[in-house]
Amino acid sequence: MEKKQFQAESKRLLEMMVHSIYSQKEIFLRELISKASDAIDKIYYKALTDDSISFNKDDYYIRIQPNKDNRTLTIKDTGIGMTQEELEENLGTIAKSGSLAFKKEVEMQDGQEIIGQFGVGFYSSFMVADKVTVYTRALHNEEGYKWESDGQDGYTIEPYNKEDVGTEIVIHVKENAEEENYDEFLDEFGLKSLIKKYSDFIRYPIKMDVTEKQPKGDDDDELVDVTEEQTINSMVPIWRKNKQELQDKDYQSFYQEKHFGFDKPLSHLHVSVDGMVRFQSILYIPEQLPFNYYSQDFEKGLELYSNGVLIMEKCADLLPDYFSFVRGIVDSEDLSLNISREILQQDRQVKLIAKNIEKKISNHLKSLLKNDREKYEKFFDSFGRQLKYGVYSDFGANKDKLQDLLLFYSSSEKKLVSLKEYVERMPEDQEHIYYATGESHDRIEKLPQTEMVKDKGYEILYFTDEVDEFAIKMLLNYDDKEFKSVSSGDLNLEDEESKKEAEKQKEEHKDLLSDMKEILGDKVKDVKLSTRLKSHPVCLSAEGDVSIEMEKVLRQMPDNQNIQANKVLEINNKHDIFQALVKAQETDKEKVKLYTNILYNQALLIEGLPIEDPVALTNDMCKVMV
Numbered sequence: 001m002e003k004k005q006f007q008a009e010s011k012r013l014l015e016m017m018v019h020s021i022y023s024q025k026e027i028f029l030r031e032l033i034s035k036a037s038d039a040i041d042k043i044y045y046k047a048l049t050d051d052s053i054s055f056n057k058d059d060y061y062i063r064i065q066p067n068k069d070n071r072t073l074t075i076k077d078t079g080i081g082m083t084q085e086e087l088e089e090n091l092g093t094i095a096k097s098g099s100l101a102f103k104k105e106v107e108m109q110d111g112q113e114i115i116g117q118f119g120v121g122f123y124s125s126f127m128v129a130d131k132v133t134v135y136t137r138a139l140h141n142e143e144g145y146k147w148e149s150d151g152q153d154g155y156t157i158e159p160y161n162k163e164d165v166g167t168e169i170v171i172h173v174k175e176n177a178e179e180e181n182y183d184e185f186l187d188e189f190g191l192k193s194l195i196k197k198y199s200d201f202i203r204y205p206i207k208m209d210v211t212e213k214q215p216k217g218d219d220d221d222e223l224v225d226v227t228e229e230q231t232i233n234s235m236v237p238i239w240r241k242n243k244q245e246l247q248d249k250d251y252q253s254f255y256q257e258k259h260f261g262f263d264k265p266l267s268h269l270h271v272s273v274d275g276m277v278r279f280q281s282i283l284y285i286p287e288q289l290p291f292n293y294y295s296q297d298f299e300k301g302l303e304l305y306s307n308g309v310l311i312m313e314k315c316a317d318l319l320p321d322y323f324s325f326v327r328g329i330v331d332s333e334d335l336s337l338n339i340s341r342e343i344l345q346q347d348r349q350v351k352l353i354a355k356n357i358e359k360k361i362s363n364h365l366k367s368l369l370k371n372d373r374e375k376y377e378k379f380f381d382s383f384g385r386q387l388k389y390g391v392y393s394d395f396g397a398n399k400d401k402l403q404d405l406l407l408f409y410s411s412s413e414k415k416l417v418s419l420k421e422y423v424e425r426m427p428e429d430q431e432h433i434y435y436a437t438g439e440s441h442d443r444i445e446k447l448p449q450t451e452m453v454k455d456k457g458y459e460i461l462y463f464t465d466e467v468d469e470f471a472i473k474m475l476l477n478y479d480d481k482e483f484k485s486v487s488s489g490d491l492n493l494e495d496e497e498s499k500k501e502a503e504k505q506k507e508e509h510k511d512l513l514s515d516m517k518e519i520l521g522d523k524v525k526d527v528k529l530s531t532r533l534k535s536h537p538v539c540l541s542a543e544g545d546v547s548i549e550m551e552k553v554l555r556q557m558p559d560n561q562n563i564q565a566n567k568v569l570e571i572n573n574k575h576d577i578f579q580a581l582v583k584a585q586e587t588d589k590e591k592v593k594l595y596t597n598i599l600y601n602q603a604l605l606i607e608g609l610p611i612e613d614p615v616a617l618t619n620d621m622c623k624v625m626v
């Protein structure tokens with residue numbers, strides 16, 4: 001028998017294939033199963049135009065057969081097979097794709113289903129095989145052929161008496177080496193999981209003998225091993241099914257089957273797009289925050305399929321960070337894959353799909369907010385923070401897309417409200433959207449700074465998440481209404497008369513205020529008479545961009561650069577303590593110092609800021625008591 005040589009280039013190419021094109025050895029099974037599916041598809045497509053071929057779906061299948069004793073793995077299909085010339089052309093020449101030629105020849109309109117295009121997939125078998133034997137008989141041919149190669153030194157072809165049409169590829173699995181274990185490719189369980197992982201949605205049944213423990217008889221407790229042929233793959237992907245035929249429970253079981261989470265999905269979307277780019281997708285909004293969501297282990301991304309064959313387990317480019325909680329799959333026939341089918345050649349299609357998906361998720365969330373408030377609030381409770389990070393990050397580039405998805409707790413409604421709802425309720429004379437920051441709703445509720453705004457009958461949004469104020473600073477305004485903290489220095493809420501009165505009082509007590517400022521030194525930027533306090537004696541406000549809450553957050557950061565708010569101590573001149581200060585100013589300067597220090601520390605306490613010298617404060621308080 002004459003041995004034919006691979007061309008020199010092919011030899012090098014083959015070496016490259018085995019050593020560098022694929023990142024994982026297990027991919028070979030996906031490739032060979034895809035070839036088998038293509039071979040069956042070819043009969044199917046031929047039958048469409050050739051009356052002499054009848055295509056009875058039940059006769060077509062793929063069979064996986066491991067044999068541990070011989071260390072062989074057989075992939076058998078009942079597909080179109082290959083003639084001698086085709087064997088030479090397709091398996092003897094690397095990068096020659098019979099499938100691509102077939103697609104062109106038949107000029108199939110919907111032949112998109114055929115997976116092969118590069119003419120290299122078959123050779124991936126040499127990653128795990130030291131020899132590959134192919135037995136094949138082409139449709140309408142009486143003769144069969146045997147092709148064999150060790151993947152290094154050419155191949156042989158000889159006639160072979162094959163009973164039925166189709167192809168059997170026998171992988172002679174390599175012996176285990178020091179760091180390489182090939183046994184999983186002979187193991188029933190290992191093979192089953194690889195088929196599920198990569199080839200679950202191949203349209204023809206992938207059959208395999210599976211041995212399971214079963215009771216010996218009907219009333220018998222004794223278990224025995226029973227071997228039965230099983231179809232391993234699901235075949236029809238749920239996303240190709242008609243939405244009308246599917247129920248919530250079908251989507252839920254797919255979520256669980258895919259291990260997208262331990263929870264139930266809160267909501268799902270089934271998308272089918274047939275535009276500039278064609279794709280189908282099932283997307284889930286989980287109910288609960290994944291336990292590792294805010295850790296470095298969390299990887300965002302959607303499962304990406306090309307024609308039902310898994311390409312990537314987590315394609316991160318399909319989701320923006322602010323929707324990183326979304327789980328699901330995308331299947332498209334329009335992807336330009338690279339030769340290993342592991343990465344995408346160029347990301348134009350992925351970008352188009354991602355843009356489309358982002359819009360779909362955003363619209364879905366908006367409609368949840370509108371039509372199923374309870375569900376949306378549940379969602380927001382888990383993932384609202386991520387949306388706020390989305391507003392803040394990338395210098396606010398996505399703020400317009402996200403602002404209508406935000407919710408904040410409202411002082412007047414005592415529940416979560418959207419910015420739109422807030423603005424719609426605003427009285428005519430209210431210019432700003434007011435917010436107050438603090439650790440909890442209870443704490444904010446008691447903040448002295450909220451008194452005046454509430455008295456005016458204005459609603460206040462309570463910010464309890466660290467990111468809230470940063471996100472709002474990025475938004476600046478909503479519907480042309482500027483956001484304003486109730487603690488900001490320039491609330492400007494008093495009427496003209498009160499302003500005049502305040503000016504008068506300021507003038508009258510200017511010595512006291514400047515003495516107090518001197519006592520506190522750099523700790524505050526100013527000491528002022530407050531226009532916002534009604535019953536409380538003191539509070540702190542901030543001038544400029546950095547608020548007191550922001551200072552607190554920044555203080556906790558690892559690269560804390562000691563950024564501080566410009567604090568102003570505000571004192572309520574209608575409170576009795578002010579009269580005490582005025583009196584002390586006339587009679588006892590030491591007392592002014594004592595009271596000022598205590599009042600400043602009180603204001604720090606109210607704000608939840610650390611007291612710089614607790615011992616001095618307790619001593620001061622004792623002095624007041626004795």
Ligand SMILES: Nc1ncnc2c1ncn2[C@@H]1O[C@H](COP(=O)(O)OP(=O)(O)OP(=O)(O)O)[C@@H](O)[C@H]1O
Nearest residue numbers: 035039090097098099116117118119120121122167
């Ligand atoms: N099981 C099979 N039955 C019939 N023909 C096959 C089979 N396996 C491979 N072939 C033929 O061999 C050709 C080369 O296969 P190969 O796996 O190298 O590339 P491909 O499937 O065309 O493309 P890709 O590299 O994208 O997978 C195929 O195009 C097909 O014509």
